[in-house]
Amino acid sequence: MDNVPPPAEELMLLDRELAQLDARRSQLLARRAWLLSVLYAPAAAVPPSRPGAGTAPRSAQNVLLALGGVLLAVAAVAFTLVSWGSLGIGGRAAVLATVTAGALAAPLVLLRRRLASTARAVASLGLLLTVLDAYAVHRVGVPGADAVGYAAVASAVLAALWAAYGAAARGLRVPLPAAVVAGQLPLPLWALASDAGALPVCWALLVTAGLDVAVAVAPRPGAGVRPVACAAACVTGGWAVLIAGWFSVVDGGAGPAAPLLAAAALAGYGAWRTAAGAESWSVAWAVVAGAVAVAAGGGLVREAVPVQWVVPGYLAAAVAVGAVAVRGGVPRGVRRGLAGASAAAQALAVAWALPQVAAALVGVRPGVPWAVVAVTVTVAGVLASLPSRPARCGALALAWASTAALPGALALPDAAASVARLVVTAGFLALAVRLSRPAAGQDGARDADGSLGDTALGGALLGALVAAAGARGSEAAEIAVLGALTVLLAGGAVAARGRHRTVAACAAVVAATGFTGAASAAAGLPVHLAGVALLAVPVATSAVGAALRRHLVAVPVELAGAAAGALAVALASARPATLALVLALAGVVAAATAVRPERRPAAGYTATALFVAATWVRLAASGVSSPEAYALPVAVPALAVGVLRRRHDPEASSWVAYGPGLGTALVPSLFAAWGDPGWPRPLLLGLVALAVTLLGARLRLQAPLLLGGAVLALVGLHELAPHVVQAVGALPRWLPPAMAGLLLLVVGATYEQRLRDARRLRDTLGRMG
Incomplete structure (x- = not known):
């Protein structure tokens, strides 16, 4: 913006500064006079009220001018509404012309006399009189005209007159902003008067917003014009976008899309023009432009595709907006705003797709629409193209969702779907293993890919869970899937490094527990005997822990095996005799673990507790x-x-x-x-x-x-x-109290001796072990 004000405005500022200096000089002179009176006439000296102690001269002037302007405005309204009919045509014209001309001419004279505040108050009255003139002309000159159409014409005329008046009197701040406000009405009112529907009104609002933007970006629009024009552009453009967006969502097609594209172009122009001086405004305008462009593009696509492909259509528009954002030569603020709008639209599309994938995976609904797969694949590709690590993690997560949804989208048989899920699990597990093992000479690779490796491992674990859940319908399929998962996860634990090895090993124990339970059920074992079979898991984990010794993965694996042992105890609790057997066998495993020096205290206590519990349960079962x-x-x-x-x-x-x-x-x-x-x-x-x-x-x-x-x-x-x-x-009833009293007398008489005896007893006990 230009920091040098126009000559009229600069003159007004100088007048204001001179007035303030004159007021200060008056205060100093009054104070000097009082001090002189105090010095030369102390007896009669009474300090007068200092100038400025009450209301400031400028504030008092503003209050008086505002009050006078309000009273004149009330009088003008009362005259127009009440006394208008008592005058003839000539009298009415004379009164209107005289009063309005005087109210508009007086500020010019007042400005020349450096009475800027008075000139503004009178000018505001003159603008109000022009509105009353327009009303009076409608009531008398064209009473049968359409009110909305006449309002459109009158507002256009008033906007033009006020703009010309403000340009002529540059020292007045009200006419030009008022002309901008009045300029918001002609086109929308004309569209409403034509009764052509909502889209013409939308176009009228957009054209008005475009004119507002043109005024706002003008080199010297006048004092107070730029903020009013920006606000007016936001209001009119916002209404246009709301109307067009509603019709785009409800009907679609090119009709609502065209005004939306125009609004996007207008917001983009504003973002580009403000990119150099105000980046925050540029970002805001670019966000609006991107969001409106997505709405327009989606509205065009939805007319030509089935209902289930509407969201992918909007997603395609969002991707196009993002592509524009990453092009070279785009200012930073515009790029950030467009990228934010694109990211928000893509996030909404993913939020639409993921619940459908989850519903299909848990069996709530059969199948997955191909549109859902298209959304996840598209957003995964966009994220993979970004250089940031969180974006790549998100791309990997969406890639898992896409692959997990493919069996449902292809409507594969159960056996083929189980194989596909196992393949997905193996692929993500292999990726996690590779990312946990840095290449030779790349010591920082593990830290660099740690987020990415965790995401891959999470995908592998989720894939294992989905594969196990999908095989629940058939005993053979359940045994096969859980066995394969046990082998895969155990192999991943052997090949991986760091925390990935620990997590994979614990997951392998869980899969082995499920495999043992499924095999027991397939063999027809009752529940309490299945608990005995599950003890094979803690036996195996104890052996693994003994082999690994002090390796970091040993403790988590043994704790996972202990959890399987607790499940075995819970399954055997229905039969006390079997429960005693399970507790005793678990005690044997704990005792074998207690032989190792690094596990001796905790495992020893556990073994003791298990043996005791087994004995008690056996005794209770025998009726002891x-x-x-x-x-x-x-x-x-x-x-x-x-x-x-x-x-x-x-x-x-x-x-x-x-x-x-x-x-x-x-x-x-x-x-x-x-x-x-x-x-x-x-x-x-x-x-x-x-x-x-x-x-x-x-x-x-x-x-x-x-x-x-x-x-x-x-x-x-x-x-x-x-x-x-x-x-x-x-005994007689008096004898116990008498004996008690005698005992107290004896104790009291030998009190000190009893204290010495008590201390001797305490010392003797203290010397004992």
């Missing part, structure tokens, strides 16, 4: 309810482990070494003894507790001494309780 049968199989190994622990580490606490085993052996029997009316269990438990207590005292071990003593005391209390209750019941 005695708690000792459940506690002793746990307590004896725990005590043996404690003995070994103390032998290797004499400093280990007796609570850590023997506490779990003794607690497991004694506590369940203690609870059972308290509810047992017989005498054998309390007697045996008391003897065992006595032996444990004596052993703890002999070996100076805290855990056996305290646990055994506590259990022995509680057993004795249980046995003596009935007799104590009977004896207490026979």
Whole structure:
């Protein structure tokens, strides 16, 4: 834009600056006078109100001018609507001509006298009077004329008059923008008056928008004209695009496409003109141009193709717009906007296609239309041509969707479809393996292709899932597909590197689990025996882990095998005897794993828990309810482990070494003894507790001494309780309180001695192990 204003506007700016300087000079003079009065007459000095303390002179002037203009406008409207009929033809003409001419001529005189604000207010009144004149002419001169047609003519005349008036009086800011606003009405109103349909109105709006753009890009359109013209072009052009776009979607054909192409060209022209100075505006205009061009091209195609090919038609238009964007010589803002519009249209097409592919893959609907395949293939090709890594990942993902949809589009038989899915899975797995292994001398290739390799591996896993799901209808097909997937994924795990090897190995374990289950079902095994068969998977993974030793893939593979073992336990839970067998076999696998140094702690605990659970389940299945049968199989190994622990580490606490085993052996029997009316269990438990207590005292071990003593005391209390209750019941009621009081007196008298005894006991126990 030109930074040098026209002479009239520059003159107005200078007048404004001079007025401000005059106002400031008046303020300084008033202040000087007050200071002099304070110095020479201090007794009578009262500071006057300073100029500028209230309303600024310029603000007060604007308020007064605006108020005066409003009042005059109200008076003019009232005269036109109310008092017009009391005058004759000559009087009316004289009044209109005189008032309007005076209102339009006065601003010219005021401008010459440097009264710019007053001139603008009077000019605004004059513009309003011209509108009232047009209304009056219609009411009196041509009352029978069509209102819409007359409005079109009147708005055109007013726009021309206001433009000429604004060009003559360059110091006024209102006439030219007002002429632009009035210029929006003639063509659309003329099209409405002609009653020719919606498309002529659309063309009228487009022509108007084109004129607005021409005004906006003019070298010196006048003060305030350019933003008004841009806004008007957006409004009129937007309405035209909405109308044409609606008819393009509903009807299609060349009729709505032509105005859409014209709108696209107009927006493209605006984008090109603003590319050098305002890139953000250029991008916005280019986005509009690209979107409208896609709508126009799709509307042309949809008339000549079946319904299912409408979306590919719009996609073709979007690809064409993208091709224009990448051509040489296109400004950066225009290129970005067109590419964004094309990408949005392609994304909408993919969003239309992918749900249909997914519905066909999961069996919700049979077959895949070829139009869906065409959309995914086209967008995949576009993305593959781009140099960015995310675009290539997207191209690979859409390529998988295309290949996965091909069996449905070709309507292949089930066997052929299964083979095709296996081939797709093998292809993507091979690509993932290749990308995980950098070529010689290319150490950074793995990092460069890591996104791409993950996408290929994801496609392979999805392909395996789809292949397995597609083979569910036939036992033979299911066994064949799952077996092939197990071999493919295992081979990929051997050939791949890094995280791809780990993922492929775990997927191979999952496929092997499915294969074992499918083979068991095909063999007619019941569910609980299928659980026994599934134990082959953790056995195999444990062997693989032992072979790999400390390799990073060993732990994930063994965890996947453990998950298969958990599934085996769940399947065998319907039969307790079989469940006990499965738990015991799983314990054997865990114990074999615990032999390895790197797995010893976790696998050892797991094996112990499995063996205990197997024993308990077997006892429950045999109808055993005695708690000792459940506690002793746990307590004896725990005590043996404690003995070994103390032998290797004499400093280990007796609570850590023997506490779990003794607690497991004694506590369940203690609870059972308290509810047992017989005498054998309390007697045996008391003897065992006595032996444990004596052993703890002999070996100076805290855990056996305290646990055994506590259990022995509680057993004795249980046995003596009935007799104590009977004896207490026979005593006089005053005797228990008296004995309690005597006991308190004795304790109080020997308090310090009891404290010393307690400390001695604490020290003795602390010295024990």
